[in-house]
Amino acid sequence: MPYARPTLTQLRQQAQQDVLDGGIPGVSSMLRFSVLYVLSMTLAGLAWLHYGYLDWIAKQAVPWTATGEWLAAWGALKGVIRKAPSAASSPAVTFSATGSSIIPAGTSIILTGGLTATTTADSITTNGQTVAPAACATTGSAGNVPAGTSVTLSSPVAGIQTIGTVSEPFTGGADIETEDDYRTRVMDAYQDSERIGTEADYEQWALAVSGVTRAWVVRNGFGTGSVVVYIMLDAANAAQGGLPQGSNGCATKEKRYTTATGDQLRVANALWDEQPVTPLVLIMSPVLQPTDFVISDLGSNNTTDNKNLITSALQDMFERVSGPGVTISPNQWQEAIAAIGLSAYNIVSPSVPIVAENISSMPSLGTLTLET
Structure with a gap:
């Protein structure tokens, strides 16, 4: 009591x-x-x-109710550190250029909302355009700017037009891990105390990387002796459906297979110092398998607000239960929609379980259609 x-x-x-x-x-x-x-x-x-x-x-x-620095201390006992915020970056910001003019590395660029980015290398100029990679000067998800966004040089560069465009989106920006999410990882570490390379270990190591929100482990997913880790960055790469931005592969020091790039490389390198020495560990992106939903007999419930509620409920359901190679049963999306409390509706489709096409495919929400 x-x-x-x-x-x-x-x-x-x-x-x-x-x-x-x-x-x-x-x-x-x-x-x-x-x-x-x-x-x-x-x-x-x-x-x-x-x-x-x-x-x-x-x-x-106790770790399950601890807060602040006390929670951090409990986590440190298990080697679980709160994920720091990360800065977004883009491999290509484009400006019109005259002749062979370039933007030197370290040039400041102003993004949407007053955010500042800095070019990380000298730009490459061809056909009247110069393209430079850039990284945000501050951390956080606010730096995830979509492609097509206008950018401005903070100070003029000779031969370069002041206003340019984000050719490839800024991705990878993540806020500091919330205390609730951090507590969940701390508790997982105490429940799985072996740290010898179990599936739970690989998942925890991947989730410890800034921006990673979900991870799945497949044994022998690339042949005998391999471990495949699928990752998602739901907040940092929300504009890309949460998918990691990069190419699949292994850590920089792994010489038995192709080296990954982008988000996959960050995770692969983080796992390199944690994983057992024998397995070939690959970090991969799931392939989204969109599923369209049709809901009828809504009557007066066919409103924009209710469509937003249904969309949010389905997205939450997919985020909770979906994964590479996963099958989702009808009762799971029926429960998600029923929780909204609509007075009348009928889920026309899908009517059968959503089955992933292969081990890399991950069911996701496609187009939602509401019918009166």
């Missing part, structure tokens, strides 16, 4: 009773602004604060 912490009101009443019920001889009543009354209220307040402090200590004493 949990301990019932006294409320401030109860402590005040108790303090008054202690004074009046024989606590101080000759005192049978107290005026509201008397010295004894004020002292009673003060002592009750101090006792309430002490109860609160003891309650806080109890929460920090």
Whole structure:
């Protein structure tokens, strides 16, 4: 039975009773602004604060309720560190150029919303255009700018037009890991304490990389002795459907197979120092398998707001239960839509389980059509 912490009101009443019920001889009543009354209220307040402090200590004493630096300390005991924010980058920002003019590395560029990026290498000029890679100067998901966005040089460069375009999107920007997500990883580490290269270990190692929100492990997915880890970056690469931006492959130091690039390479290199020495570990992107939904008989429920609610419910369902090679049953999306509380509807399609086409395919939400 949990301990019932006294409320401030109860402590005040108790303090008054202690004074009046024989606590101080000759005192049978107290005026509201008397010295004894004020002292009673003060002592009750101090006792309430002490109860609160003891309650806080109890929460920090175990990892499943710890917060802040105490949670970080519990995580550090298992080698689980809170994921730091990361900066978005783009391999191609394009400006019109005259002759052979280039944008030197380190040039500042202004993005949408006043964000600043810096070119990471000298641009390459051909056919009147110069293209340079760039990275955001600050971390966070706000730096994930889509392709086609206008950008501006913060200071003029001779022979280069001031306004340019993001040719390839800025991706990889992620906010600092939320405390709830971090606590989940800490608890997973305590539940899987072996750290010898189990499926859970590979998943935890992948999830420890900034931006990675989901990971799946397939044994012998690339032949005997191989481990394939599929990853998703739902927030950092939201504009790309959460898919990692790069090419599939292995860590830089792995010489038995092609080296990955982009997000896949970041994860592969992070796993290199954690994984057992024998397996060939590949980091791969799932292949989205969109599934269209048709919902009829909505009547007056056929509104834009309800469509948004249904879309959100289905997206949440896919994010929770989908994965490479996974089969999703009808009751899973029926439960997701039923939770919205619509008075009438009929899910016309799909009507049978959604089966992944192969081990790399991951069912996802396609087009949602509502019919009255």
